[in-house]
Amino acid sequence: MKNEGKKFEQAIKDSCPNYVLVYRLRDAAQSFNQSGGNLRFSLKSPFDYIMWDSKHLILYAMELKTVDKKSISFEREKSEKGEIHYHQIVNLTKWNEYNGVCAGLLIEFRPIETTIFVPISEFNALVKELDKKSFNYSDLEKYSVHYLKIQQNKIRTRYRYDMESFFDENFIYMEEDT
Numbered sequence: 680m681k682n683e684g685k686k687f688e689q690a691i692k693d694s695c696p697n698y699v700l701v702y703r704l705r706d707a708a709q710s711f712n713q714s715g716g717n718l719r720f721s722l723k724s725p726f727d728y729i730m731w732d733s734k735h736l737i738l739y740a741m742e743l744k745t746v747d748k749k750s751i752s753f754e755r756e757k758s759e760k761g762e763i764h765y766h767q768i769v770n771l772t773k774w775n776e777y778n779g780v781c782a783g784l785l786i787e788f789r790p791i792e793t794t795i796f797v798p799i800s801e802f803n804a805l806v807k808e809l810d811k812k813s814f815n816y817s818d819l820e821k822y823s824v825h826y827l828k829i830q831q832n833k834i835r836t837r838y839r840y841d842m843e844s845f846f847d848e849n850f851i852y853m854e855e856d857t
Contacts, residue, residue: 686837687745687787688727694840700731725770735850740774740782742767746806747789749816753806761812769784781853788816794829801825823854
């Protein structure tokens with residue numbers, strides 16, 4: 680049985696319009712034998728997905744998260760433990776420096792049946808304002824964070840997401856922001 684994160688990723692992928700190329704970056708785990716002993720290490724994927732929106736000519740770098748509570752934790756440093764990892768924040772921030780690239784977090788808050796996209800620049804600004812290591816949905820309003828709510832329709836037990844509207848709305852936002 681797939682975990683909730685994999686189910687969410689598949690639902691997002693299945694919800695993307697056909698003009699969006701969706702590519703899942705692999706988590707590269709490697710091991711090799713060194714001096715008779717096994718040394719194992721794992722290379723961390725910078726984030727989950729690259730999506731090419733060929734309609735609006737925007738490349739997306741996305742980390743997808745689904746949580747079973749109304750808040751989500753993050754790491755401010757490598758040594759901390761959180762649901763949004765430090766290396767993911769760093770990599771999304773680097774990718775976001777390029778023209779034509781939109782990097783961010785796609786987060787599903789399952790208890791309130793709400794899914795949002797937060798651009799990494801907005802997330803980074805929020806983190807600077809917070810004196811805690813997590814944020815909840817209401818913090819987005821409290822700190823005036825720009826985010827896009829993804830419309831979703833429940834089909835039996837899973838959701839179908841209106842990703843086409845997301846890509847259209849984000850394009851308008853990016854045009855206004857330049």
